[in-house]
Amino acid sequence: MQDCRRILITGGAGFIGVNFVRQLLADEPDVTVVNLDALTYAGNLASLADCLQHPRHRFVRGNIGNSELVRHVIREHKIDGIINFAAESHVDRSIAAPGVFVDTNVGGTLNLLAAAREAGVRRFLQVSTDEVYGSLGAEGFFTETTPLSPNSPYSASKAGADHLVHAFHHTFGMDTVITRCSNNYGAYQFPEKLIPLMIKRALADEPLPVYGDGSNVRDWIHVSDHCRAIWAVFAKGAPGEVYNVGGNSERTNLQVVKTILALLDKPESLISFVKDRLGHDLRYAIDASKMKEELGWTPQVPFDEGIRRTIDWYLANGDWVAQVASGEYQKYFEEMYGTRGAAE
Ligand code: NAD
Ligand code: DAU
Numbered sequence: 001m002q003d004c005r006r007i008l009i010t011g012g013a014g015f016i017g018v019n020f021v022r023q024l025l026a027d028e029p030d031v032t033v034v035n036l037d038a039l040t041y042a043g044n045l046a047s048l049a050d051c052l053q054h055p056r057h058r059f060v061r062g063n064i065g066n067s068e069l070v071r072h073v074i075r076e077h078k079i080d081g082i083i084n085f086a087a088e089s090h091v092d093r094s095i096a097a098p099g100v101f102v103d104t105n106v107g108g109t110l111n112l113l114a115a116a117r118e119a120g121v122r123r124f125l126q127v128s129t130d131e132v133y134g135s136l137g138a139e140g141f142f143t144e145t146t147p148l149s150p151n152s153p154y155s156a157s158k159a160g161a162d163h164l165v166h167a168f169h170h171t172f173g174m175d176t177v178i179t180r181c182s183n184n185y186g187a188y189q190f191p192e193k194l195i196p197l198m199i200k201r202a203l204a205d206e207p208l209p210v211y212g213d214g215s216n217v218r219d220w221i222h223v224s225d226h227c228r229a230i231w232a233v234f235a236k237g238a239p240g241e242v243y244n245v246g247g248n249s250e251r252t253n254l255q256v257v258k259t260i261l262a263l264l265d266k267p268e269s270l271i272s273f274v275k276d277r278l279g280h281d282l283r284y285a286i287d288a289s290k291m292k293e294e295l296g297w298t299p300q301v302p303f304d305e306g307i308r309r310t311i312d313w314y315l316a317n318g319d320w321v322a323q324v325a326s327g328e329y330q331k332y333f334e335e336m337y338g339t340r341g342a343a344e
Pocket of ligand 2: 183
């Protein structure tokens with residue numbers, strides 16, 4: 001059982017990070033969070049508005065690849081644990097421009113590992129993805145021993161980071177753990193990913209672009225279940241281990257899109273089949289039995305309930321969508337706080 005109480009969360013202004021920070025502040029009253037985020041297009045303080053004044057949350061704007069800054073933050077805040085969410089996370093963007101994926105996902109992670117080792121940080125959790133395993137056919141599941149076989153520049157960069165995390169454990173004896181989760185959905189997801197994009201476009205009566213024939217399969221998990229899994233692994237996972245996290249909710253993309261249209265009472269004629277994603281992985285599915293047997297974790301939110309809650313959240317938070325999608329908030333933030341961020 002790890003007992004880190006001063007935790008550096010990186011990427012805590014992005015989708016999963018903001019959900020995790022909220023959950024941690026609510027559930028762990030003696031944990032202090034330092035939140036380091038570069039505020040790329042995907043990170044928004046608008047998503048953390050109610051946390052910025054929290055006495056146990058400190059926001060620092062900065063790049064995980066900046067070694068001086070990372071070392072300073074770890075030292076200054078006496079960090080004893082790190083959970084690395086920060087990444088370029090969108091597969092389509094990695095196909096268009098892979099360089100920044102290597103810089104942040106590989107170079108940034110290496111920089112964090114080196115700084116953590118130097119400072120004697122007690123535990124390092126790498127938030128990874130099931131995409132490092134590549135693609136499944138119609139049958140089977142990814143287990144923790146499935147060989148890594150990433151197919152996109154995004155997943156290749158995440159696999160590179162996983163190898164570095166393993167190497168720091170094996171070579172230097174660092175206490176590291178890795179989580180590999182399937183597709184998340186829920187509040188605060190940037191509207192470039194399938195579910196929020198389809199909700200946004202359906203609400204505007206715009207065509208919904210389904211890649212190929214829509215038969216690709218993803219295993220959907222509500223973000224709150226992923227966040228609980230990350231904390232379980234951080235608190236109780238065995239050093240050097242990998243844990244697969246999944247939602248037991250396989251759906252084709254077409255099923256997901258039709259569900260969204262039905263819940264919004266919009267016609268299926270909005271569906272527009274478009275050119276397929278290059279190198280599009282056919283199917284992801286997770287065997288999460290290690291999480292259940294070793295850490296007692298199982299997903300709690302059924303897809304039908306989670307997707308309703310998610311749609312309700314987007315319906316109630318149209319201002320957030322408009323703000324993050326327009327980039328206006330970024331400009332507002334820079335005018336208010338300059339480029340160094342609110343806290344440092
Ligand atoms: P996101 O794109 O919504 O958020 C990423 C955050 O990282 C943003 O706030 C961004 O500003 C920040 N960031 C990017 N580059 C940075 C840098 N160089 N320095 C500091 N901060 C930087 O991503 P997400 O969906 O919240 O994913 C978080 C993590 O979880 C990623 O590592 C991703 O690979 C992993 N993951 C995501 C999913 C999913 O379905 N979304 C599933 C499994 C794993
Ligand atoms: O599996 C975990 C991964 O899930 C995470 O590591 C990634 O960070 C996250 O982005 C997600 O990757 P995907 O590529 O699976 O997610 P995305 O939402 O981009 O696409 C989901 C599926 O929907 C995929 O098969 C492609 C398809 N799609 C996506 C978009 C954006 C469409 O058909 N149309 C679209 O417009």
